[in-house]
Amino acid sequence: MTTWQGWQRFATTEPVVPPQPGDPPRSMEERLAYHSSFVTIRTxxxxxxxxxxxxxxxxxxxxxxxxxxxxxxxxxxxxxxxxxxxxxxxxxxxxxxxxxxxxxxxxxxxxxxxxxxxxxxxxxxxxxxxxxxxxxxxxxxxxxxxxxxxxxxxxxxxxxxxxxxxxxxxxxxxxxxxxxxxxxxxxxxxxxxxxxxxxxxxxxxxxxxxxxxxxxxxxxxxxxxxCGPLPARQATRQPFHDVITDIENNLDLQRHTPGTLPRHAPYLHQRTAGRIGSLTRLIRQAAITAICDSTERITKRSLDAVQLDHLAETQHRPHTRTR
The missing domain is CATH 3.40.50.300 (P-loop containing nucleotide triphosphate hydrolases)
Incomplete structure (x- = not known):
């Protein structure tokens, strides 16, 4: 995108769209490609x-x-x-x-x-x-x-x-x-x-x-x-919870239970330190794994199995000093 031709291609390419009610089911490859690129979450x-x-x-x-x-x-x-x-x-x-x-x-x-x-x-x-x-x-x-x-x-x-x-x-x-x-x-x-x-x-x-x-x-x-980490709470609002809900609403999984990810908001906030980049990577990677292993759903166990970027992992699982 650091040339005009590349930028124009990026700007004019239609962004991916989430599944719409009434649409025929997408193939496995289509859904993997969708979660790889994914939608832009409006933070x-x-x-x-x-x-x-x-x-x-x-x-x-x-x-x-x-x-x-x-x-x-x-x-x-x-x-x-x-x-x-x-x-x-x-x-x-x-x-x-x-x-x-x-x-x-x-x-x-x-x-x-x-x-x-x-x-x-x-x-x-x-x-x-x-x-x-x-x-x-x-x-x-x-x-x-x-x-x-x-x-x-x-x-x-x-x-x-x-x-x-x-x-x-x-x-x-x-x-x-x-x-x-x-x-x-x-x-x-x-x-x-x-x-x-x-x-x-x-x-x-x-x-x-x-x-x-x-x-x-x-x-x-x-x-x-x-563009810092999203707080779990901000006055009467819950911006991190809202972003998680937005991400979940855009998933394309066949057996995922709506509301699962927002229920795990405290865990997800601790896991990612509120960073939107780490959060979207975690959920997208869990979704891709769910498609590949045919479970078609994201659970706390499947989220915990994803290894994130080193920065997020060291904050989530800090090194403990041994005696």
Missing amino acids: PAIHTLATQVRALMILGRHQQTTARPSLIVTGPAAAGKTTALLNVGRTCHLAHSRKNPPPPGSTHAAVPVAYVLVPPGATAKTLVTEFARYLGIPVAARMTQTQITDAVCHTYTAAGVQLVLIDEIHRLNPRTTTGAQTADLLKDLTERLPATFVYADISVTDTPLFTGVRGAQLAGRATLVD
Whole structure:
């Protein structure tokens, strides 16, 4: 998805749909494929991010003199940051394409969204080259960073890019010379491109991104959207229980008893520490196992048999010191 062709394919591919009442039963392979890709669960973070992005895009639409306000999606690993980022990007892409279809006979589709991954050990030149690669802008080895940046700003503006999604922003360290130059490049791009920037970062407040002069500039322009673990309770609401119910309602199992997973909400919260990524993986993997062994249902025993990511497992089953 870090090229325009790949992003367009992702954004325009019809998402998988859960089983509908009255539909004929799906084959085993179809159901395995469905649980492998699965639907996007609308978490509170996704709702908040979508609302904030829409408001900031309108707020910055006619801003000319300074950088537009930006957003940072932050939270621990396996909290669903990238999923939220991609979901909002796809929504923006489809909405813009519906409102601005290409003229009859035109072969050029609208380019409302750009998605860029910060490469490991990024320098300013390697990062701006990633921006260029997304739209297929030719970059020769002899070109300077300034020349590539100028080409990127010209092409992105001409293409009408309105939303720039930058993932893995925690790979930047403004305390180093290279990191500071790369952070300056991003600041330059936000001021030259007529687009709203949204970053995704692992626990941004614990990284150097918000420290020093450059960090203060970013903090002064960016709104944080916390994609942290879902609490078991929040005032009178039970957001984790609601998400589990949503996941269960979208399963395609032949003998699963509705209400089983919500009853195990305390266990599931302890098992996954409230992380949406770990939760969906746990339930999807249990569903795939249930199809493969023909039990067609998820129980607490089958959930406990699934080995999750190391982070979730070490929190659920902490190492005990022996005497």
